[in-house]
Amino acid sequence: MKSHPDDEILLAYCGVDRLADRDPAAATAIPLxxxxxxxxGCARCRLRIxxxxxxxxxxxxxxxxxxxxxxIAATLAKIPPAExxxxxxxxPGLLRRIGGAIEEIRLALTLDRRTGxxxxxxxxxxxxxxxxxxxxxxxxxxxxxxxxxPAPKSRFGLRGQLxxxxxxxxxxxxxxxxxxxxxxxxxxxxxxxERSCRLSPGGEFRFRAxxxxxxxxxIESGGRLFLADPLDLG
Amino acid sequence: VQRCIDRSAGAWEELLRRYAExxxxxxxxxxxxxDDREDAFQSTVLAICSxxxxxxxxxxxxxxxxxxxxxxxxxxxxxxxxxxxVPMLPESIGDGGSxxxxxxxxxxxxxxxxxLEESQQLKEALERLPERCRRLIRLLFFEEPTPDYVEIAxxxxxxxxxxxxxxxxxxDRLRRIAVDQGWDV
Numbered sequence: 001m002k003s004h005p006d007d008e009i010l011l012a013y014c015g016v017d018r019l020a021d022r023d024p025a026a027a028t029a030i031p032l033x034x035x036x037x038x039x040x041g042c043a044r045c046r047l048r049i050x051x052x053x054x055x056x057x058x059x060x061x062x063x064x065x066x067x068x069x070x071x072i073a074a075t076l077a078k079i080p081p082a083e084x085x086x087x088x089x090x091x092p093g094l095l096r097r098i099g100g101a102i103e104e105i106r107l108a109l110t111l112d113r114r115t116g117x118x119x120x121x122x123x124x125x126x127x128x129x130x131x132x133x134x135x136x137x138x139x140x141x142x143x144x145x146x147x148x149x150p151a152p153k154s155r156f157g158l159r160g161q162l163x164x165x166x167x168x169x170x171x172x173x174x175x176x177x178x179x180x181x182x183x184x185x186x187x188x189x190x191x192x193x194e195r196s197c198r199l200s201p202g203g204e205f206r207f208r209a210x211x212x213x214x215x216x217x218x219i220e221s222g223g224r225l226f227l228a229d230p231l232d233l234g
Numbered sequence: 235v236q237r238c239i240d241r242s243a244g245a246w247e248e249l250l251r252r253y254a255e256x257x258x259x260x261x262x263x264x265x266x267x268x269d270d271r272e273d274a275f276q277s278t279v280l281a282i283c284s285x286x287x288x289x290x291x292x293x294x295x296x297x298x299x300x301x302x303x304x305x306x307x308x309x310x311x312x313x314x315x316x317x318x319x320v321p322m323l324p325e326s327i328g329d330g331g332s333x334x335x336x337x338x339x340x341x342x343x344x345x346x347x348x349x350l351e352e353s354q355q356l357k358e359a360l361e362r363l364p365e366r367c368r369r370l371i372r373l374l375f376f377e378e379p380t381p382d383y384v385e386i387a388x389x390x391x392x393x394x395x396x397x398x399x400x401x402x403x404x405x406d407r408l409r410r411i412a413v414d415q416g417w418d419v
Contacts, residue, residue: 006402007402007403007405007406008398008399008401008402011401011402011405016401016405017374022383048409051409051412051413052405052409054412054417054418055405055408055409055412056405058352058355058356058412058417059356059371059375059408060375061349061352061353061356062259062349062353063353063356063357063376064255064256064258064259064350064353064354064357065255065258065259065262066254066255066258067254067255067257067258067271067272067275071254071272071275071276072250072254074272074276075250075275075276075279075280076246076247076250078276078279078280079241079246079279079280079283080283108280108281108284108285109280109284110277110280110281110284110306111273111276111277111280112276112280113272113273113276132277229284
């Protein structure tokens with residue numbers, strides 16, 4: 001064989017399909033012809049065979065599977081708008097000293113679901129919305145669990161629990177200071193209104209009759225300020 | 235990536251068009267229970283969203299996404315395990331206080347990461363092929379059971395005799411893309 005074998009022949013040699021089933025004579029003749037050609041020292045065909053074998057191996061390897069299409073739309077709807085990103089200059093999990101006393105920890109939204117698992121200290125009744133904010137996605141640290149429940153007159157109830165380790169974070173125990181949750185809710189004017197409530201010893205809090213719109217929670221606890229991503233209600 | 239950070243119109247749709255399969259496949263490979271897969275998928279995307287600005291080496295985005303999806307998948311499994319017996323205590327996740335069924339939630343095993351990266355590589359290479367080649371390769375390699383030549387010829391409206399040469403041309407195109415992308419032989 002003086003010229004190079006066709007790619008079709010090289011692919012048959014690489015076992016692109018079950019040639020023996022379709023053409024037993026070719027299945028015997030092709031390997032002999034290709035090996036005879038390779039024996040002449042043809043580096044081009046030897047490399048081409050290796051490359052074809054690599055491509056076939058990948059084609060036959062595990063393939064990616066797509067999620068159900070509705071998940072994509074549902075997930076896209078939950079991506080916070082750019083305003084959120086611009087406002088939050090502190091990365092999740094990063095501590096920022098404010099005035100030398102209070103440190104700020106940003107809590108990023110990592111779970112938003114309509115129904116499902118019970119969360120620590122909270123018993124929900126459907127239809128409810130369960131949300132999880134974490135200081136660093138998927139890792140230990142501070143987390144804020146929220147349960148949003150519909151309330152009469154197009155309002156919402158919000159129950160939450162902050163779970164955080166203080167002393168273990170940086171080896172220093174911060175002064176306790178006030179332990180309270182502050183909720184920014186849409187007000188009648190252009191500026192949001194603020195409501196606040198004390199945290200229970202377990203870090204729990206509750207707000208009632210929250211109007212529809214964008215709300216934002218921040219929690220002062222253990223000498224730190226926990227700032228959650230904004231949340232759209234309704 | 236920058237368009238996603240800026241929330242440009244269509245940027246997240248495009249990111250998910252490219253990587254939704256990678257995320258979902260990671261979640262499946264970690265064996266997240268079916269009921270928790272949507273949560274794991276969603277929380278992965280939200281985690282990507284909140285940390286995309288800190289992705290330093292944008293050429294390693296595939297590996298980075300696999301890492302995030304893996305950690306979110308492990309987190310969901312741990313939460314499910316705790317839900318069954320012990321109250322859910324998120325502060326113990328990942329600090330050694332876990333139930334013990336999952337040894338490590340920090341990084342995916344190398345073999346898993348490599349396999350997923352290769353699968354993503356193949357997906358991206360196939361997207362660079364002409365539509366006709368993509369269809370033929372799907373029929374020949376991905377469809378179960380593989381249709382016979384008569385069926386392929388009927389569905390693609392081509393003579394049976396041209397299947398072999400067309401296949402060779404398509405695989406050769408894929409080979410050239412693979413060489414261009416530096417796949418390991």
